[in-house]
Amino acid sequence: MKRRTLLLSIITLLLLSPSVWAAGDDSTSHIRSYDSGSLIQSDGSLWLWGYNQSVPTRIEGKPNVVKTFSNIINEGDLVFTLQDHSAWYVPRNNISESVKFVPLEGLQNLATVSSLSDHMLALSNEGNVFSADQLGDKNIFSRFQPLSGIDEVAHIDSYYEERPDNEERWIFLRKDGSVWKNTKALQSFEPISSLKDITAIAKNIALKKDGTVWTWPKEFDKNVAPSETLSVSQIHALSGIKTIKANRYSNLAIDQQGRLWFWGATVTGALDNTTYHNDNTPVLLTEVKDVKDAFFVERSILALTTAGNVYVASLDGEKLTSNASFTLLAKNIQSIKAGPRHIIMQKTNGDLWGWGVNKHAQLGIGDYEFLYSTPVPVQKPILVRLNGTPVPLSNGVITRNGQAFIPLRSVFDKLGAEVTYDYNSKIAKMNQSKAGDHPVSLEINFKTSQTKVNSKSVELTNPPFMVNGIGYLPLRLISETLGAKVDWIQKEDTIVITTK
Incomplete structure (x- = not known):
């Protein structure tokens, strides 16, 4: 249940939170x-x-x-x-x-x-x-x-x-x-x-x-x-x-x-x-x-x-x-x-x-x-850590207009979700349906930016995008009260995701 709750919290806050995590421009080069x-x-x-x-x-x-x-x-x-x-x-x-x-x-x-x-x-x-x-x-x-x-x-x-x-x-x-x-x-x-x-x-x-x-x-x-x-x-x-x-x-x-x-x-x-x-x-x-x-x-x-x-x-x-x-x-x-x-x-x-x-x-x-x-x-080299462990990314973090975007598949794979992508329709789907968990689903149409969480449409302030077949989502602040927290460690050029 904890993993399913965390996954739903991350999806919801990635898409809905009005407070956007932004990469600082003054970080020290390493x-x-x-x-x-x-x-x-x-x-x-x-x-x-x-x-x-x-x-x-x-x-x-x-x-x-x-x-x-x-x-x-x-x-x-x-x-x-x-x-x-x-x-x-x-x-x-x-x-x-x-x-x-x-x-x-x-x-x-x-x-x-x-x-x-x-x-x-x-x-x-x-x-x-x-x-x-x-x-x-x-x-x-x-x-x-x-x-x-x-x-x-x-x-x-x-x-x-x-x-x-x-x-x-x-x-x-x-x-x-x-x-x-x-x-x-x-x-x-x-x-x-x-x-x-x-x-x-x-x-x-x-x-x-x-x-x-x-x-x-x-x-x-x-x-x-x-x-x-x-x-x-x-x-x-x-x-x-x-x-x-x-x-x-x-x-x-x-x-x-x-x-x-x-x-x-x-x-x-x-x-x-x-x-x-x-x-x-x-x-x-x-x-x-x-x-x-x-x-x-x-x-x-x-x-x-x-x-x-x-x-x-x-x-x-x-x-x-x-x-x-x-x-x-x-x-x-x-x-x-x-x-x-x-x-x-x-x-x-x-x-x-x-x-x-x-x-x-x-x-x-x-x-x-x-x-x-x-x-x-050149984009800054930004590390993503999940509970202290570096997350292997298929492609690095991209910052646009001061906001950070992460590859959809890399992080959600780590959380145990199944991610698929239809190259014809340009629709990405993420599903979590392990035994004992209530199913969580995310669907993104990269042509229209239409996004659905558990089949319900969600309006995005910052639409996702694709680069060379890699789908990117904006990284938002994740409320600690909903099971996880995201911090930007500027001195280390690192995004830290911490779960309970």
Whole structure:
């Protein structure tokens, strides 16, 4: 009887109470670290968003997460490590699948990972390199095996050499400042001559300790078989450089004065009519100054300044001129993590904001709008506890207009109710009819917002909604006198449901 009374009380108060629980805007951030599609809370819990999870959602069963590595094979893919030094892979490119974890056997003390095509390389803190191949199209990797012939590695990068078969090229920066490449698949390695005292690599460019930048070809005449000996040359226009960045087509450099340089390709057209206009002469971009970090995202350059401002410039056009326009995008930003088509920014108060393509919920805002051209706040990671125990949510809590909404199924499943959903009629039904209890029923039409409790219509002040097939109800204050109480613990970003 107690469970049935509690269930009916929760339903009634969720739907009828005029006093609405609202999430505070001044809660302190508990984010220890974050990436372009994940975050780690100070308690070591991992939260993911993207694909099936439209907002940050706590992942059960993997406590004490130490570090994450994003965009491994596909956008959204993730590798993370635990306190026991084990490594796990999370494939995220299939929207029909829920979150799953694949143990990366053979890996310990992971420092970084790099991927190209169907191969993944992993680097340990000790400088050893391990390799694994993808098995079929299931995003599952074979056991990692150590690579012989290369050790004492500080960083790994990769790119395609544009030959008749687009050969994969792996580049290794060793701790002694030398740069090595694979010469035959991943079976043998040799140093790239003339590259010494290197401190950073990015695709086919390298930064020397003295601030000079060096490069080697990645495009070859298809009618001529290139020599395995790469011809290295200095980019003389660049000096005093402290940071280099590169994607498949373009390059960026930041010098000691905080100036930003660009060379490579700009873009016109789209889809099959896309054209890349290449210019390998570095251009000093004069309209942005005091640059701290820079990124390529989609067809844009983003620059983060030492003052915490983020500026964006377009790569659309046949040429990028020195006075290319940069538009202010955000203020009070302390760091940025970039995916191929979006960014996640952390403000000085700890809050996360997103910008860019959101086709697969990359921005964690709670919807699947294709693009956001202005920054939007990532939903806060909010924990729900029922009698002290965290409730596993299929999708995280969503706040809209200062009010919290919870996934219907997750909480009511915990209370022993049966929840069904008809995809054709868009009607969700919840029933509790255990022996000895009076039946409790809830019916919600997500097309019309019509709601019934025990077959009686109820008018909702704040209608429920659906996101990617997940039904959400507004969370209301639950009267302690009716058998349960709901508290918002703002300092912990936690909703606490307590029953008697």
